[in-house]
Amino acid sequence: MSRIHDALKRAEQERASSMGTHVEPAFNPPPDVQPENMPEMPSLQPSPAAMPGRGAATTYESLLARCPQPDWSPDPRTMLFFHEDDNRIGAEEFRTLRSRLYQIREKMQLKRLLVTSALPKEGKSFVAANLAQVMVRQHGRRALVIDADLRNPGMHRHFGAPPQPGLSEYLLGECDEFAALQRGPMENLFFMPAGRLAGSAPELLSNGRLKLLLQRVEPLFDWVIMDSSPVIPVSDATLVASCCDGILMVVRSNATPSDLARRAREEFPDKLLLGVVLNGAPSGKLSQSKYYYGEAVNSPT
Numbered sequence: 106m107s108r109i110h111d112a113l114k115r116a117e118q119e120r121a122s123s124m125g126t127h128v129e130p131a132f133n134p135p136p137d138v139q140p141e142n143m144p145e146m147p148s149l150q151p152s153p154a155a156m157p158g159r160g161a162a163t164t165y166e167s168l169l170a171r172c173p174q175p176d177w178s179p180d181p182r183t184m185l186f187f188h189e190d191d192n193r194i195g196a197e198e199f200r201t202l203r204s205r206l207y208q209i210r211e212k213m214q215l216k217r218l219l220v221t222s223a224l225p226k227e228g229k230s231f232v233a234a235n236l237a238q239v240m241v242r243q244h245g246r247r248a249l250v251i252d253a254d255l256r257n258p259g260m261h262r263h264f265g266a267p268p269q270p271g272l273s274e275y276l277l278g279e280c281d282e283f284a285a286l287q288r289g290p291m292e293n294l295f296f297m298p299a300g301r302l303a304g305s306a307p308e309l310l311s312n313g314r315l316k317l318l319l320q321r322v323e324p325l326f327d328w329v330i331m332d333s334s335p336v337i338p339v340s341d342a343t344l345v346a347s348c349c350d351g352i353l354m355v356v357r358s359n360a361t362p363s364d365l366a367r368r369a370r371e372e373f374p375d376k377l378l379l380g381v382v383l384n385g386a387p388s389g390k391l392s393q394s395k396y397y398y399g400e401a402v403n404s405p406t
C-alpha cells in the first residue's frame with residue numbers, strides 16, 4: 106500500500122504547508138476514456154437469481170415508468186455538472202477520476218463503488234455526487250447514487266432532492282425500489298436518498314435487504330455509487346463495503362490527520378481499496394481559487 110501511504114503522507118504535508126502551495130498529482134492522469142473504447146453496456150435484464158420469489162424483475166423501462174421524478178435544486182456551489190458550463194473548477198479532476206476508474210475496471214469487476222473517509226466532512230458526498238454526474242455525462246451511461254449514510258445523511262442536500270422515502274424505508278421493508286428511487290433532472294442519473302432516520306443503522310445495513318436491493322438494481326446501471334458514514338466513529342461503512350466491488354477513500358487536504366486516515370483504510374481488505382481521492386488539494390492552476398478540488402487515485406495493481 107505504499108502508494109496510498111504516499112498519498113496520505115502528501116495530505117499530511119499539505120496540512121503543514123499553506124493552502125496556496127502547488128501539489129503534484131499522485132499519479133499521472135491518464136487520457137480521458139471515450140465512449141467508443143469503453144466496455145459494453147450491461148444487460149438490462151436482472152439475472153434470474155436476482156430476487157427469487159420477490160416479485161417481477163426490475164427493468165430499466167419499469168424504472169423509467171414507475172420511479173418518481175421530483176424537482177431537484179442541485180447546490181450550484183458544489184454540484185459541478187448540472188450546468189451548461191462543463192469547465193467549472195474541479196470538473197476536469199472528476200473526468201480524470203472517471204478515466205482512472207474505467208482503467209481499473211478493465212482489470213477487475215467494478216460497478217458497486219463505496220465512497221468513504223475516516224472522518225466527517227471530508228467530502229464523501231461531494232465526491233460521490235460529482236462522480237455520478239460525470240459518469241452519466243458520457244452518452245448512454247447510467248449511474249445510481251445511494252446515500253447509505255443512515256446516521257447523518259447529506260446527499261439529498263447536495264442534489265436539493267427530497268430526503269425520503271429512501272434506503273431506510275427499503276431496508277425496513279416498507280417500500281420497493283421504485284418508491285425509494287428518484288430520477289434526477291440529468292438523464293440516466295438516479296438517486297436513492299437515505300430516507301428517514303430509523304432504528305439501528307448497523308442492524309438495517311446487515312439485515313440482508315441491501316444485498317437484495319443491489320442485486321435487483323445493479324444490472325440496470327453502469328455504476329452504483331454508495332455514499333457512507335465516516336469509518337472511524339462508526340462501523341457502518343464496513344458493512345456497506347461488504348456489498349461493494351471497490352472503495353474510494355476520501356482524504357481532505359489540510360484536514361485529515363494521516364494516522365486516522367491510515368487507521369480507516371486498515372478497516373478494509375486491501376483488494377477492495379481502489380485508492381485515495383485527495384479532496385480540496387490546491388494545484389498551480391487553482392491556487393488562487395476560493396475552493397480547491399483535486400483527486401488522486403492509486404491503482405491497487
Ligand SMILES: Nc1ncnc2c1ncn2[C@@H]1O[C@H](COP(=O)(O)OP(=O)(O)OP(=O)(O)O)[C@@H](O)[C@H]1O
Nearest residue numbers: 183225226227228229230231259384385396397398
Ligand atoms: N473540494 C471541495 N471544495 C469546496 N467545498 C467542498 C469540497 N468538498 C467538500 N466541500 C464542502 O464541504 C462540506 C462537507 O462536504 P461533504 O458533505 O461532501 O462531506 P461528507 O464527508 O459527506 O460529510 P459527512 O461526513 O457529514 O457526510 C460541504 O459543505 C461541501 O459542500
Ligand SMILES: [Mg+2]
Nearest residue numbers: 229230259260
Ligand atoms: Mg456525507
